[in-house]
Amino acid sequence: MKGILKIAYKLLVNDRGKFAALLVGITFAVFLIVMMTSMFAGILYRSSSTVINIGAKIWVMDPAVNTVANSIPMPDYVLDAVRSINGVKYAVGLYSGGALAKLPNGVYQSVTVIGLDDASLYGRPSLIEGQIEDIFADNAFIVVKDSEFPKLGSPRLGSEFEINDHRCVIVGIAKVTTGGLFGVPTLYTTYNRAIQYIPSTRYTVSYITIEPKSSDAVPYIKQQVKALGYEALTKEEFIRKVSNFYKYQTGLGTNVLLMTVISFVVGLSISGQTFYTFILENLEKFGALKAIGAKGKELVSMILFQAAFTALTGYGLGVGLASLLIAVAKLRLPNYAAKITFENLAFAFVMVLVIAAISSYIGVRKVIKIEPFDIFRG
Amino acid sequence: MARLAVSAKELVKWFGEGEARTMAVRGVSFDAYFGEMLFIEGPSGSGKTTLLSMISGILRPNSGKVIVEDREIWELPGDQIADFRLNTVGFVFQDYHLFPKLTTVENVAIPLILKKLDWEESISVALRHLEIVGIRDRAYLAPVKLSGGEQQRVAIARALASSPDIMIFDEPTASLDGDTGRRIVDFVKTSVLNENRSIIIVTHDSRIFEYADRIMRMEDGKIIGVEKGGQNAQ
Numbered sequence: 001m002k003g004i005l006k007i008a009y010k011l012l013v014n015d016r017g018k019f020a021a022l023l024v025g026i027t028f029a030v031f032l033i034v035m036m037t038s039m040f041a042g043i044l045y046r047s048s049s050t051v052i053n054i055g056a057k058i059w060v061m062d063p064a065v066n067t068v069a070n071s072i073p074m075p076d077y078v079l080d081a082v083r084s085i086n087g088v089k090y091a092v093g094l095y096s097g098g099a100l101a102k103l104p105n106g107v108y109q110s111v112t113v114i115g116l117d118d119a120s121l122y123g124r125p126s127l128i129e130g131q132i133e134d135i136f137a138d139n140a141f142i143v144v145k146d147s148e149f150p151k152l153g154s155p156r157l158g159s160e161f162e163i164n165d166h167r168c169v170i171v172g173i174a175k176v177t178t179g180g181l182f183g184v185p186t187l188y189t190t191y192n193r194a195i196q197y198i199p200s201t202r203y204t205v206s207y208i209t210i211e212p213k214s215s216d217a218v219p220y221i222k223q224q225v226k227a228l229g230y231e232a233l234t235k236e237e238f239i240r241k242v243s244n245f246y247k248y249q250t251g252l253g254t255n256v257l258l259m260t261v262i263s264f265v266v267g268l269s270i271s272g273q274t275f276y277t278f279i280l281e282n283l284e285k286f287g288a289l290k291a292i293g294a295k296g297k298e299l300v301s302m303i304l305f306q307a308a309f310t311a312l313t314g315y316g317l318g319v320g321l322a323s324l325l326i327a328v329a330k331l332r333l334p335n336y337a338a339k340i341t342f343e344n345l346a347f348a349f350v351m352v353l354v355i356a357a358i359s360s361y362i363g364v365r366k367v368i369k370i371e372p373f374d375i376f377r378g
Numbered sequence: 379m380a381r382l383a384v385s386a387k388e389l390v391k392w393f394g395e396g397e398a399r400t401m402a403v404r405g406v407s408f409d410a411y412f413g414e415m416l417f418i419e420g421p422s423g424s425g426k427t428t429l430l431s432m433i434s435g436i437l438r439p440n441s442g443k444v445i446v447e448d449r450e451i452w453e454l455p456g457d458q459i460a461d462f463r464l465n466t467v468g469f470v471f472q473d474y475h476l477f478p479k480l481t482t483v484e485n486v487a488i489p490l491i492l493k494k495l496d497w498e499e500s501i502s503v504a505l506r507h508l509e510i511v512g513i514r515d516r517a518y519l520a521p522v523k524l525s526g527g528e529q530q531r532v533a534i535a536r537a538l539a540s541s542p543d544i545m546i547f548d549e550p551t552a553s554l555d556g557d558t559g560r561r562i563v564d565f566v567k568t569s570v571l572n573e574n575r576s577i578i579i580v581t582h583d584s585r586i587f588e589y590a591d592r593i594m595r596m597e598d599g600k601i602i603g604v605e606k607g608g609q610n611a612q
């Protein structure tokens with residue numbers, strides 16, 4: 001380390017009280033920003049869990065669909081039309097809907113039922129127990145072993161329950177990549193059984209999932225589907241659409257944004273204010289350094305170093321604290337949705353740099369203006 | 379014939395403008411030589427600190443010149459004036475201006491660090507200077523733990539550390555008791571002064587006049603006389 005920066009470091013860190021106050025401000029801001037954005041990211045991620053779990057490359061839906069759960073059924077001819085589009089390798093219907101399961105003890109539990117195309121089982125889950133072929137057996141359902149699993153009484157192979165007076169038997173237990181947001185267990189069955197067991201509207205296809213021949217075919221498929229009056233979205237686009245709905249049309253995004261802005265402002269005022277008093281109290285020292293022969297740019301580098309060092313330490317502490325809290329929360333609440341993403345971390349990092357930049361800007365201006373002679377005047 | 383160290387010519391400095399304008403220094407010219415201890419004496423407010431600041435590159439005069447080793451320092455660009463302060467002058471401030479959050483030895487190392495010596499070397503040179511001023515055993519204490527006289531020695535060690543040609547002391551004995559003050563000035567005379575160094579001491583402490591080679595008297599921003607120093611003069 002350059003000696004002058006080591007001096008800056010010691011002036012900063014040896015001033016324990018101030019340094020602690022600075023760190024608290026930045027750590028607090030980073031912590032809040034990371035927590036808020038992680039919760040949000042977790043919620044957004046979960047809101048698309050079905051899209052992620054099914055894994056289909058292209059989804060066809062009514063253009064008015066905003067979330068996966070609220071599908072708008074499409075008539076069967078759309079499936080035929082989609083199948084005949086050039087570039088479609090295969091396309092299958094997918095049922096997605098809510099139902100009430102009556103457990104053996106008489107308790108009702110809401111569930112999400114996903115009906116997979118009978119012929120292909122496209123989008124099938126991977127099983128921990130049981131064989132996928134058993135899904136064709138009478139009354140067969142596969143249950144997903146996610147955090148909602150216990151709500152069905154932690155069923156085993158052969159466990160039974162009822163949906164609309166139909167007997168249902170668990171034939172498989174699936175593992176899941178992403179848990180859902182809505183706190184209900186997920187069941188898989190065949191498409192035909194789903195529409196048979198669950199009373200439905202005139203149209204029954206919730207989504208059409210497409211496997212394109214190649215990714216080059218995607219734009220053409222999208223265009224053709226649009227001509228049919230429907231919308232074809234790639235998996236990523238669909239996820240983004242759902243996220244955008246939650247972000248911009250539910251108030252969720254605005255609230256998170258607001259909280260983030262508040263955390264930022266609070267962090268900025270605590271750290272900015274403390275850094276400012278730190279600089280003010282050390283102004284005479286900086287003046288003395290100038291009188292001894294330090295150049296303006298050396299003092300500026302000291303201040304920038306102090307600001308950057310505090311910012312990075314606070315950032316590390318804040319991120320660490322947030323990760324710890326999320327990890328602990330996840331241990332205790334399996335359903336806890338927070339998810340620290342690279343974007344969250346980058347966002348918090350940029351915020352911290354802005355805080356450091358604003359705080360040091362004020363300090364730098366003060367220090368550049370100070371005349372060495374000023375130290376003779378208390 | 380003694381070599382010229384500092385030559386001040388017609389220095390003028392005022393503060394404020396209009397009604398509030400105070401003339402701090404009103405046309406002061408003098409010379410200081412290598413190997414001599416020049417005292418500047420005068421009542422409080424007579425412009426001594428202002429004058430010292432102008433000759434040490436700390437305060438720009440309104441007019442006049444300061445020539446040190448053939449250079450007119452106030453014609454140098456800003457960074458070179460900073461280098462002049464760092465390399466040529468050692469200033470011992472009246473209230474020391476030590477850094478309370480640094481150890482004594484780190485305080486002394488500052489000019490060396492500014493001279494871009496690496497940290498370890500700066501510290502070891504600083505330790506040598508603490509040795510010279512006789513407080514090597516205080517190296518790792520905070521300056522506030524030291525007595526007034528010891529703090530004064532730290533300030534001297536720091537000014538000495540960059541091996542300056544010109545050492546400037548502003549009221550070095552003002553906050554010390556008589557004995558301590560005398561010991562410090564005695565030390566400066568015997569151990570800091572040499573034929574390649576010029577020492578200028580501002581004081582109104584008559585107890586130390588005996589160490590002066592010449593005493594220049596100031597009043598109201600002007601020099602009113604120069605006389606030979608006391609019994610300990612060379």
Ligand SMILES: Nc1ncnc2c1ncn2[C@@H]1O[C@H](COP(=O)(O)OP(=O)(O)O)[C@@H](O)[C@H]1O
Pocket residue numbers: 377393394400401402420421422423424425426427428429
């Ligand atoms: N920064 C300043 N602003 C305004 N007036 C000043 C300033 N510095 C010194 N003065 C004035 O200049 C005069 C000389 O001050 P100074 O050089 O500190 O005297 P001394 O060191 O002999 O006590 C005094 O009248 C003082 O009030």
Ligand SMILES: [Mg+2]
Pocket residue numbers: 426427428548
């Ligand atoms: Mg003075």
